[in-house]
Amino acid sequence: MYKFPEAVRKTYEALEIPFLIMGVEEGMPKAILFTDGFLKFQGVSRETLNELFHGDLDGNLFEKVHPEEAAKLKAVSDDFVLGIQGDYDVIFRTRRADGYHRVHAKGFRQRMKDGSDACIIVYSDMSAHEDIASELAEKYSLLGNEGFFIDYLTDLPNINYLHAYGQDRLMDILAMEKTPVLMYFDVDSMQTYNKQYGIQKGDELLILTARSLQEEFPEGLVIRGADDHFVVLDSIESREKLGARIKAVNRRIKHEAGGQTTGIHAGVAIYTKGKSIADGLDHAKLANKYLGEDLNHCYRFFEKSDMEDLINERYIVENFRHAIKNDWIKIYYQCFLRLETDKGAGFEALARWHDPERGVITPADFIPILEKYHLIHKMDLYIFEKVCSEIKPRFDANLPLLPVSVNFSRQDFDYINVPEELNRIVERYKIGRYNIDKSYFIIEITEQDMALGTENFYEQLREIRESGYKLWIDDFGSGYSSLNVFSRFDIDLIKFDMDLLRHLDDHNGANREIIKAMIGVARKLGVHTLCEGMETEEQKAFLKEAGCELAQGFLYHKPEGLDTIFHRLGLGIPIPAWETEEERKTLSEKW
Numbered sequence: 001m002y003k004f005p006e007a008v009r010k011t012y013e014a015l016e017i018p019f020l021i022m023g024v025e026e027g028m029p030k031a032i033l034f035t036d037g038f039l040k041f042q043g044v045s046r047e048t049l050n051e052l053f054h055g056d057l058d059g060n061l062f063e064k065v066h067p068e069e070a071a072k073l074k075a076v077s078d079d080f081v082l083g084i085q086g087d088y089d090v091i092f093r094t095r096r097a098d099g100y101h102r103v104h105a106k107g108f109r110q111r112m113k114d115g116s117d118a119c120i121i122v123y124s125d126m127s128a129h130e131d132i133a134s135e136l137a138e139k140y141s142l143l144g145n146e147g148f149f150i151d152y153l154t155d156l157p158n159i160n161y162l163h164a165y166g167q168d169r170l171m172d173i174l175a176m177e178k179t180p181v182l183m184y185f186d187v188d189s190m191q192t193y194n195k196q197y198g199i200q201k202g203d204e205l206l207i208l209t210a211r212s213l214q215e216e217f218p219e220g221l222v223i224r225g226a227d228d229h230f231v232v233l234d235s236i237e238s239r240e241k242l243g244a245r246i247k248a249v250n251r252r253i254k255h256e257a258g259g260q261t262t263g264i265h266a267g268v269a270i271y272t273k274g275k276s277i278a279d280g281l282d283h284a285k286l287a288n289k290y291l292g293e294d295l296n297h298c299y300r301f302f303e304k305s306d307m308e309d310l311i312n313e314r315y316i317v318e319n320f321r322h323a324i325k326n327d328w329i330k331i332y333y334q335c336f337l338r339l340e341t342d343k344g345a346g347f348e349a350l351a352r353w354h355d356p357e358r359g360v361i362t363p364a365d366f367i368p369i370l371e372k373y374h375l376i377h378k379m380d381l382y383i384f385e386k387v388c389s390e391i392k393p394r395f396d397a398n399l400p401l402l403p404v405s406v407n408f409s410r411q412d413f414d415y416i417n418v419p420e421e422l423n424r425i426v427e428r429y430k431i432g433r434y435n436i437d438k439s440y441f442i443i444e445i446t447e448q449d450m451a452l453g454t455e456n457f458y459e460q461l462r463e464i465r466e467s468g469y470k471l472w473i474d475d476f477g478s479g480y481s482s483l484n485v486f487s488r489f490d491i492d493l494i495k496f497d498m499d500l501l502r503h504l505d506d507h508n509g510a511n512r513e514i515i516k517a518m519i520g521v522a523r524k525l526g527v528h529t530l531c532e533g534m535e536t537e538e539q540k541a542f543l544k545e546a547g548c549e550l551a552q553g554f555l556y557h558k559p560e561g562l563d564t565i566f567h568r569l570g571l572g573i574p575i576p577a578w579e580t581e582e583e584r585k586t587l588s589e590k591w
């Protein structure tokens, strides 16, 4: 006869709650197990029941049931097992040592991973005035369809078990005057591992992880979560000691796995007063997430500030649509300078979130979040459209219409066809009225994004340039140097990252030489140059001497909104001198 896996049997049989579980396949009972609680409840020994159910499942469970109710109970039970009746909810009398007791039995079915059903029936003695059947039925049926409490691959208790019994375990640790700790593990690059070595090896890696955790945390409750996640609830002595144990697990996995793996990552949440298992799990997960792909560290403790970050993250995501609708997102224009003439040559459009509650939020605080939640393309198109819509007021105020650059993220190109969207917006604003064309708009892509793009991304970039927009490489030299952008792409300009300028004199002035040489290369290839972050006269002098064409920085102009620029115009306060259309053309060509 089919048996429940050993680990399942052991876990359940030991339970004090009176219930039985029957494995059912295609309406046929295949296996049955009884908890210790059930034996006690019925007043029978395990031997008797085993004998009764040896070889088949027709053993008479109804022998002690009141004769008037036995037939009814059998019929209801059969219907339930066959699946004719979904719920099982009966009251009957059964014989105990001191006479008949009224019993409430409540049953429910759960679909298992392998397509079979598990029928669980919980009993409670109504004469004893404790109807745990209803209570438990409710609790258990909340447990989802993944199985009861056991993960069949690793034989570890699963996350349901943690939810049902974790809190008790936590209380036990506290009762021993120890500090509970919850660890959330994931196996690095599990998908890649599966792809490379096959599912079976992947399973072996998970089993190895399970065993290593059990051995390193012998007192702890080790849980297999979904996919490649594991949870351990234990007590902590010190951060160092716990860290050493996590590292040991990591080492062992790397060493013993049947293939190359980078090991595991853990987020660790130390218990704080009043927090539940669910809170701890959230915190540990968050710590693990913030650890990210950092291969230098295999664990990270949850800190209070993580929660603040999370709250901020939620705030941004939840309010993004609202921010756009209510015009909280503004453009700040930063003018850049032509070094030869000391005149403004164009602007970069930079996003600012003017929040009525939180004040001005800078791009560093919302761009990464919008990227993470795949919303950045909405933002970038919005900024581009706003730049278009602000052409008219600039024109009306007699501001020179210098070109404007807009930043685009690589992710945008996966979600929308950027050149198509740009064309659509530009057409709508009929920019010909202001004597400008598409070459007025500059699309900035960071060097990092350039280096990591897909064919679809590159194709769209080509189209952008072929449509007449300018293409600039932002943050050039910021650590992702990919000199092949020159050979692969027609680009109009490289923008040196401000870090280069900031460290001009480090290492015998290496950056001076790099900037000079790169300007030389760019010039030969007909690519324009701009340096970001010009803050001092000394830097400006260097850039001029090095032959850099354009410069952007606080020394010349700090980003400001159109309102501020208009306000200053109204007050007659001088604004930077700007070059004319004529000057731009001739000076640009000279390069």
Ligand code: C2E
Binding pocket: 334, 349, 350, 351, 362, 363, 364, 367, 376, 379, 380, 383, 407, 408, 409, 444, 474, 475, 498, 532, 533, 534, 535, 552, 553, 554, 555, 559
């Ligand atoms: P970025 O495109 O490299 O923009 C230059 C950043 O450097 C701006 O910061 C600007 O205010 C700052 N900056 C300019 N001159 C100086 C200077 O002399 N000293 C210093 N310390 N900083 C200077 P901001 O506005 O905070 O923008 C940061 C980054 O956020 C931008 O870097 C850009 O990558 C991103 N970003 C801004 N707006 C958008 C947008 O609409 N879409 C996308 N995708 N990214 C944006």
Ligand code: MG
Binding pocket: 348, 407, 444, 474
């Ligand atoms: Mg930029």
Ligand code: MG
Binding pocket: 474, 475, 495, 497, 532
């Ligand atoms: Mg930049």
